[in-house]
Amino acid sequence: MILVTGVSGALGGAILDGLRAVDGLDVAGASSSGDGGAVRHADFDRPGTLEPAFAGVDVLVFVSAGYAEDDVVLARHGAVVRAAAAAGVKHVIYTSLAGSGERLTIALAHRWTEARLAEAAFDVTVLRNGLYAEIPADLALAGAAAAAESGVFAAPFGDGRLSVVARDDLAAVAVRVAAEVWADLAAGAPRRHAGKTYELEGVGAVGGTDLAEVLAGVVGRPVEYRTVSLGDVRPLLAGLEPYRAGHTVSTFSNIKAGLLEAGRSDLPAFLDAPRPVRDLIAAHVTSRLRG
Numbered sequence: 001m002i003l004v005t006g007v008s009g010a011l012g013g014a015i016l017d018g019l020r021a022v023d024g025l026d027v028a029g030a031s032s033s034g035d036g037g038a039v040r041h042a043d044f045d046r047p048g049t050l051e052p053a054f055a056g057v058d059v060l061v062f063v064s065a066g067y068a069e070d071d072v073v074l075a076r077h078g079a080v081v082r083a084a085a086a087a088g089v090k091h092v093i094y095t096s097l098a099g100s101g102e103r104l105t106i107a108l109a110h111r112w113t114e115a116r117l118a119e120a121a122f123d124v125t126v127l128r129n130g131l132y133a134e135i136p137a138d139l140a141l142a143g144a145a146a147a148a149e150s151g152v153f154a155a156p157f158g159d160g161r162l163s164v165v166a167r168d169d170l171a172a173v174a175v176r177v178a179a180e181v182w183a184d185l186a187a188g189a190p191r192r193h194a195g196k197t198y199e200l201e202g203v204g205a206v207g208g209t210d211l212a213e214v215l216a217g218v219v220g221r222p223v224e225y226r227t228v229s230l231g232d233v234r235p236l237l238a239g240l241e242p243y244r245a246g247h248t249v250s251t252f253s254n255i256k257a258g259l260l261e262a263g264r265s266d267l268p269a270f271l272d273a274p275r276p277v278r279d280l281i282a283a284h285v286t287s288r289l290r291g
């Protein structure tokens with residue numbers, strides 16, 4: 001059986017839907033809110049739920065649960081690795097963070113988890129996911145009202161750009177890898193994805209000027225990009241949970257330093273055509289403004 005964790009989330013849900021559409025697979029989903037029926041109950045914050053949830057599982061698609069302070073995420077992910085080993089899972093596919101994000105604060109928990117997985121007895125495939133296109137799309141959305149009023153989009157990017165990817169593309173890669181791992185296990189064939197780490201970096205990058213152009217199309221007037229300082233932005237994050245504010249400033253710092261524009265990506269090896277991210281960003285901003 002293939003089990004996908006985190007299926008109440010957007011990524012886990014899309015992976016589960018994709019695997020259910022593949023003929024001949026035995027697939028189930030797990031969630032912290034699962035009722036133990038159609039969706040297994042696997043709450044990473046309650047380690048005792050995990051080994052029973054992983055019973056009978058051959059391939060575990062382990063979707064990270066990163067929305068928390070580092071110590072909470074490490075405890076969650078450590079519990080998943082221990083329970084997968086105890087339950088006799090044969091292969092774990094982990095959704096991690098792409099190499100361009102190495103200096104982001106969120107990288108710590110992902111690299112720690114990769115190290116724990118590498119020590120385990122089961123086979124591992126690491127899907128190092130690029131940043132979601134929703135990240136710059138939400139930043140553009142936050143600046144939409146000001147852009148409509150003043151014709152200026154202000155953001156702390158400097159000249160930096162970030163490579164981003166459609167979450168659905170990342171889900172499609174996870175589906176393909178999980179189905180191929182399953183097929184190899186079932187056939188007793190060499191496991192082509194065992195021990196592999198794939199860099200699923202976005203193949204399209206956007207910066208402040210790109211987002212201003214997207215906003216101009218949405219609000220129907222010319223919009224100019226203006227960079228602002230990290231110090232200007234930090235007070236605006238005061239309403240966020242503290243860990244989110246820290247990660248957000250880290251993201252801005254990395255963009256400004258030019259570190260989030262990726263080089264090589266394994267994405268094209270798995271997909272015929274990655275979705276064009278600028279179109280996705282425009283669609284996201286437009287739908288949210290209208291919705």
Ligand SMILES: NC(=O)c1ccc[n+]([C@@H]2O[C@H](COP(=O)([O-])OP(=O)(O)OC[C@H]3O[C@@H](n4cnc5c(N)ncnc54)[C@H](OP(=O)(O)O)[C@@H]3O)[C@@H](O)[C@H]2O)c1
Nearest residue numbers: 006007008009010011031032043044045064065066131132
């Ligand atoms: N690449 C990127 O740009 C990027 C951006 C943001 C986040 N991420 C990471 O990717 C993951 C999936 O993203 P998403 O867009 O699907 O997030 P999402 O829609 O916000 O879903 C949140 C995810 O966290 C999981 N979670 C929360 N508490 C949990 C718990 N106690 N036990 C088990 N799982 C728990 C949820 O699973 P349940 O169904 O079990 O509740 C769900 O999979 C995130 O959790 C985060 O680690 C990546």
